[in-house]
Amino acid sequence: IPPIPTPDFSQFGPIEEKPMGRLLKAGAVNLHRSWLNVPHVTQFDQADISGLEDFRKSMKAEAERQGAKLTPLPFILKACAYALRAYPQFNVSLGAGGDTLIWKDYVNIGFAVDTPDGLLVPVLKDVDKKGIIELAKESSDLAARAQKKQLKPLDMQGGCFTISSLGSIGGTAFTPIVNAPEVAILGVSKASMQPVWDGKAFQPRLMLPLSLSYDHRAINGADAARFAALVANLLGDIRRLLM
Numbered sequence: 001i002p003p004i005p006t007p008d009f010s011q012f013g014p015i016e017e018k019p020m021g022r023l024l025k026a027g028a029v030n031l032h033r034s035w036l037n038v039p040h041v042t043q044f045d046q047a048d049i050s051g052l053e054d055f056r057k058s059m060k061a062e063a064e065r066q067g068a069k070l071t072p073l074p075f076i077l078k079a080c081a082y083a084l085r086a087y088p089q090f091n092v093s094l095g096a097g098g099d100t101l102i103w104k105d106y107v108n109i110g111f112a113v114d115t116p117d118g119l120l121v122p123v124l125k126d127v128d129k130k131g132i133i134e135l136a137k138e139s140s141d142l143a144a145r146a147q148k149k150q151l152k153p154l155d156m157q158g159g160c161f162t163i164s165s166l167g168s169i170g171g172t173a174f175t176p177i178v179n180a181p182e183v184a185i186l187g188v189s190k191a192s193m194q195p196v197w198d199g200k201a202f203q204p205r206l207m208l209p210l211s212l213s214y215d216h217r218a219i220n221g222a223d224a225a226r227f228a229a230l231v232a233n234l235l236g237d238i239r240r241l242l243m
């Protein structure tokens with residue numbers, strides 16, 4: 001790879017060169033490795049979360065009494081766990097030689113946490129077996145420990161899939177980098193009210209943008225479209241999670 005030139009920036013204005021922090025350096029290595037090794041494609045979709053938001057808001061006080069902050073994240077975790085079981089080709093890693101697939105019969109999902117020192121990805125274990133309140137509590141606890149640099153190595157290992165949620169900040173879509181050796185990652189952007197045609201008229205609906213990046217060596221585009229559509233359908237009517 002041709003190196004990027006580093007001119008003497010000081011000839012254009014004042015500068016200061018500082019070492020990168022440990023976390024930033026580790027993140028840079030991981031992201032660069034994934035970017036160079038994985039042929040990425042990103043599939044975009046959107047979920048109508050109008051009903052989910054009504055339900056979430058109606059459950060917030062009850063969740064708080066149980067010690068949980070109910071954000072959209074635990075519902076997204078649950079929908080992804082369901083989709084990973086429905087489409088197990090997303091719950092794989094490529095074998096060392098690149099000619100085998102390692103299929104996993106467990107569903108652990110990491111989620112990106114933005115900290116002042118860089119990105120951390122704690123992993124929730126057995127997401128398919130846990131309830132929404134439990135997932136809300138565990139994800140808040142892991143995010144809080146990530147902020148305080150109290151995560152243990154085991155808290156960040158064993159992930160099958162990652163969620164990167166920028167929904168509390170903004171944006172309409174982005175192209176997340178697969179967290180290899182996982183083969184897919186779901187980016188979540190900010191939900192917004194959109195006019196949606198119901199066949200007779202436009203209705204105001206709360207739409208959540210989803211960006212699913214995947215390793216095209218392991219997953220084909222049609223399956224990615226199916227996976228994203230399933231996640232969108234599950235979030236559109238969370239009663240489907242019981243089916």
Ligand code: CAO
Nearest residue numbers: 071072073112113114143164165166167168188189190191
């Ligand atoms: N659309 C609209 N609002 C959203 C939303 C979405 N997609 N997702 C969250 N929100 C809302 C929440 O509901 C909450 O509002 P209420 O208090 O009214 O319910 C508010 O935004 C704040 O949410 P939060 O940030 O406290 O909680 P979270 O569960 O959404 O996110 C965490 C937790 C750890 C994922 C988040 O704090 C974080 O660090 N995100 C950044 C991840 C990141 O950097 N990714 C990039 C990686 S690649 O460089």
